[in-house]
Amino acid sequence: MKSLEKFSCALRDAGCHYYTPIRKLGSGSFAKVYLVHDDTRSRQVAIKHLFYKVNNDDDNDEGVPSWVIREIAIHKNIKSHPHIIPLLRLILDLERHQCFLVMEAAGMSLETFLQTDTFLMSWQTQRIQQLLVELLLGVQHLHCNNIVHRDLTPANILVDNDGGRVRIADFGLSRSAFPVDTDSKYTNKVVALLYRAPELLIHKILDGGGSGDEASSNKSHYSTEIDMWSVGCILGEMLLPIQQTEDTAFFNGKDTAYVENPLSTKAQLKCIYTTLSVQEQQCLRRRTATTAMLMGRVAPIHLKATDYFTRLFESEVSLWRDKIATIRRKWINQAPRQQPSLDKLMEVFPLLLRCDPRARVNARDALTRMGENQQVNE
Ligand SMILES: Nc1ncnc2c1ncn2[C@@H]1O[C@H](COP(=O)(O)OP(=O)(O)OP(=O)(O)O)[C@@H](O)[C@H]1O
Numbered sequence: 001m002k003s004l005e006k007f008s009c010a011l012r013d014a015g016c017h018y019y020t021p022i023r024k025l026g027s028g029s030f031a032k033v034y035l036v037h038d039d040t041r042s043r044q045v046a047i048k049h050l051f052y053k054v055n056n057d058d059d060n061d062e063g064v065p066s067w068v069i070r071e072i073a074i075h076k077n078i079k080s081h082p083h084i085i086p087l088l089r090l091i092l093d094l095e096r097h098q099c100f101l102v103m104e105a106a107g108m109s110l111e112t113f114l115q116t117d118t119f120l121m122s123w124q125t126q127r128i129q130q131l132l133v134e135l136l137l138g139v140q141h142l143h144c145n146n147i148v149h150r151d152l153t154p155a156n157i158l159v160d161n162d163g164g165r166v167r168i169a170d171f172g173l174s175r176s177a178f179p180v181d182t183d184s185k186y187t188n189k190v191v192a193l194l195y196r197a198p199e200l201l202i203h204k205i206l207d208g209g210g211s212g213d214e215a216s217s218n219k220s221h222y223s224t225e226i227d228m229w230s231v232g233c234i235l236g237e238m239l240l241p242i243q244q245t246e247d248t249a250f251f252n253g254k255d256t257a258y259v260e261n262p263l264s265t266k267a268q269l270k271c272i273y274t275t276l277s278v279q280e281q282q283c284l285r286r287r288t289a290t291t292a293m294l295m296g297r298v299a300p301i302h303l304k305a306t307d308y309f310t311r312l313f314e315s316e317v318s319l320w321r322d323k324i325a326t327i328r329r330k331w332i333n334q335a336p337r338q339q340p341s342l343d344k345l346m347e348v349f350p351l352l353l354r355c356d357p358r359a360r361v362n363a364r365d366a367l368t369r370m371g372e373n374q375q376v377n378e
């Protein structure tokens with residue numbers, strides 16, 4: 001049976017006869033998202049269909065896994081905001097181990113939009129600035145409300161058909177930013193690899209990458225700063241000229257000459273290292289050494305990240321100046337009135353990509369630097 005038909009049946013089984021599926025919008029490991037006509041209100045909505053295996057060991061009486069409960073609870077509790085996709089309704093079908101998240105429908109994901117002719121042919125830095133500001137406003141709203149998104153990627157950011165109005169979606173990995181228990185650690189296996197902050201990569205490598213190492217916990221302390229790194233990666237992706245390859249991410253482990261698996265955590269960290277400025281490279285080496293020491297992975301006497309990460313950090317290359325020059329060259333022919341927006345973007349860009357999470361700009365300060373008058377919107 002085709003996916004649309006299956007989805008129609010699943011909706012009917014759950015007692016929803018008033019939704020007519022139109023087409024599939026996207027899919028992931030445990031969910032599919034469809035554009036649907038809501039016959040009762042004569043409007044289109046998007047429905048995320050989540051299906052799960054019952055897990056009676058942990059969780060609750062109904063066996064609904066915690067990842068499902070978390071996504072629903074977080075999305076449901078986010079106070080309404082113009083740059084967060086609203087959850088309109090939740091339909092639970094416990095008998096068949098599925099649930100439906102009914103949301104407002106957006107035009108497309110930012111990932112798709114960045115490939116359209118509209119973006120490739122006619123976009124200007126003023127519009128990228130607008131898009132960034134809206135993204136930052138959404139992120140600020142989440143952070144002010146104690147939520148780390150943990151999966152900010154162009155696929156999880158929605159835009160209207162012309163690239164206008166940004167709305168953040170997919171709260172499948174989101175969590176509370178400041179746990180009551182300050183000792184709480186969270187898994188370091190979050191955020192799609194290409195948008196993952198260096199502190200998570202370093203921790204995962206030192207932790208043995210979850211490769212069965214007895215001492216490995218795969219858990220670390222981190223907070224809202226990991227989302228800001230992802231925003232920096234997304235901004236880089238919008239500013240750099242698109243190459244004619246399928247991979248457009250600003251940091252892409254595949255671009256490095258690292259011989260191991262190009263999709264590995266190590267290749268991604270190597271790519272970040274070779275791309276950043278010399279100053280940031282030093283910071284990355286220092287942070288790695290400190291993290292290694294704190295995790296008991298190297299004796300203090302050998303406190304040299306280069307000992308531990310020799311192959312990762314041996315490169316003399318820093319591509320940062322080249323990247324910045326390429327970005328400026330790309331946008332240089334714009335009308336003079338576009339220049340101030342490029343300058344603002346180029347001021348915020350390196351601040352989002354600071355290796356030290358404490359030095360990384362937060363959403364509120366980034367907005368101030370973009371010239372946005374702050375309104376507290378908790
Ligand atoms: N409200 C919406 N309007 C339009 N398109 C949407 C909407 N929600 C999701 N999509 C599309 O569906 C895709 C998948 O949605 P989402 O990211 O929520 O699920 P997922 O990635 O499958 O979830 P998970 O990461 O939990 O497996 C998005 O990348 C986007 O293209």
Ligand SMILES: [Mg+2]
Pocket residue numbers: 028155156170
């Ligand atoms: Mg997603």
